[in-house]
Amino acid sequence: MHTVAVAVYDRFLAFELAVPCEVFGVDRSTMGAPNYRLLLCRVEPGPLHAKVGYSIEVPYDLSTLVEADTIIIPAWRDIDERPPEPLLEALHDAYRGGARIASLCSGAFVLAAAGLLDGRRATTHWMFAEALAARFPRVQVDPNVLYVDEGQILTSAGTAAGIDLCLHLVRLDYGQAVANIFARRMVVAPHRDGGQAQYVPAAVALDADGGAVSRAMEWAIERIDEPLTVQNLADHAGLPLRTFARQFRASGGTTPGQWLLRQRVHAAQRALETTDAPVERISQQCGFGTAASLRVHFRRVVGVPPSAYRQAFRHGAHAGDATVP
DNA sequence: CGAAACATCCGCCACT
DNA sequence: GTAGTGGCGGATGTTT
Numbered sequence: 001m002h003t004v005a006v007a008v009y010d011r012f013l014a015f016e017l018a019v020p021c022e023v024f025g026v027d028r029s030t031m032g033a034p035n036y037r038l039l040l041c042r043v044e045p046g047p048l049h050a051k052v053g054y055s056i057e058v059p060y061d062l063s064t065l066v067e068a069d070t071i072i073i074p075a076w077r078d079i080d081e082r083p084p085e086p087l088l089e090a091l092h093d094a095y096r097g098g099a100r101i102a103s104l105c106s107g108a109f110v111l112a113a114a115g116l117l118d119g120r121r122a123t124t125h126w127m128f129a130e131a132l133a134a135r136f137p138r139v140q141v142d143p144n145v146l147y148v149d150e151g152q153i154l155t156s157a158g159t160a161a162g163i164d165l166c167l168h169l170v171r172l173d174y175g176q177a178v179a180n181i182f183a184r185r186m187v188v189a190p191h192r193d194g195g196q197a198q199y200v201p202a203a204v205a206l207d208a209d210g211g212a213v214s215r216a217m218e219w220a221i222e223r224i225d226e227p228l229t230v231q232n233l234a235d236h237a238g239l240p241l242r243t244f245a246r247q248f249r250a251s252g253g254t255t256p257g258q259w260l261l262r263q264r265v266h267a268a269q270r271a272l273e274t275t276d277a278p279v280e281r282i283s284q285q286c287g288f289g290t291a292a293s294l295r296v297h298f299r300r301v302v303g304v305p306p307s308a309y310r311q312a313f314r315h316g317a318h319a320g321d322a323t324v325p
Numbered sequence: 326c327g328a329a330a331c332a333t334c335c336g337c338c339a340c341t
Numbered sequence: 342g343t344a345g346t347g348g349c350g351g352a353t354g355t356t357t
Binding site for chain 2: 129229246256
């Protein structure tokens with residue numbers, strides 16, 4: 001069984017610790033999903049206090065942490081404080097041993113202090129992005145994404161983006177169908193990550209442009225059933241195509257065409273989850289010209305064909321119902 | 326399935 | 342000099 005170890009510090013942040021516990025610690029075998037072995041590892045002698053007023057006993061320590069397949073570094077308590085040396089050494093050992101290491105929120109500062117982010121792309125909470133880039137110049141900080149997957153090292157943005165990253169790990173380990181079961185059980189959106197995508201654009205644009213881009217996004221989402229083109233969006237924003245595309249990339253983190261496609265696939269996912277309409281009709285409602293077109297993009301973004309996705313979502317959802325061949 | 330028509334996107338560059 | 346704009350060409354991908 002895949003083991004996931006979570007580092008726990010004194011004055012830990014409750015939510016960021018709870019996220020990996022919820023994703024990796026809950027038994028979902030009755031829903032046909034495999035389980036993880038979740039190990040909480042104290043970095044300092046206990047008891048450990050949450051910043052919000054409770055304390056916990058944590059059963060394992062750093063010697064267990066280094067042996068895990070996956071290590072989660074939740075938000076670090078104070079970005080101005082250097083993390084304890086034993087933790088940094090443990091991360092080095094684990095990294096050399098091939099462990100996968102993921103940080104949530106300000107946990108990126110721990111990975112950066114350990115030197116694990118040197119020469120890599122990474123992200124953190126947008127409030128800390130500038131500080132991370134300034135303090136660790138060898139890290140390429142990208143504040144516009146929910147998370148960055150660099151293979152052995154992964155980092156995620158603020159608070160709730162940790163859920164996206166943890167579900168991404170589930171998808172990597174067991175496939176999209178299983179990740180969907182986890183998401184459904186947690187009542188969060190099944191993740192919008194595509195097959196080869198190295199990062200996920202921020203759900204909400206950062207609006208460097210006074211809102212032209214995000215207004216165009218809203219306008220397009222309301223008309224997702226129409227076969228709009230990128231030129232249509234630019235026209236609505238009142239900008240030349242080139243300028244619109246450039247601003248879109250700067251604030252949305254992706255290209256207009258890719259974004260539009262993704263919204264169409266999201267709409268199709270929702271329709272498949274909540275209606276019995278034939279795929280043919282759904283493709284019309286989501287702005288795809290033909291069902292063939294929907295199938296191509298759906299498969300690329302979600303990982304399974306529309307029919308299998310509906311199957312997995314509607315009935316009890318067995319992991320094998322919709323596997324990627 | 327493949328070919329032709331069409332859309333997207335990015336480097337380049339002149340221009341403000 | 343620096344920063345942003347927007348048209349163009351063509352490689353690449355999408356739709357028919």
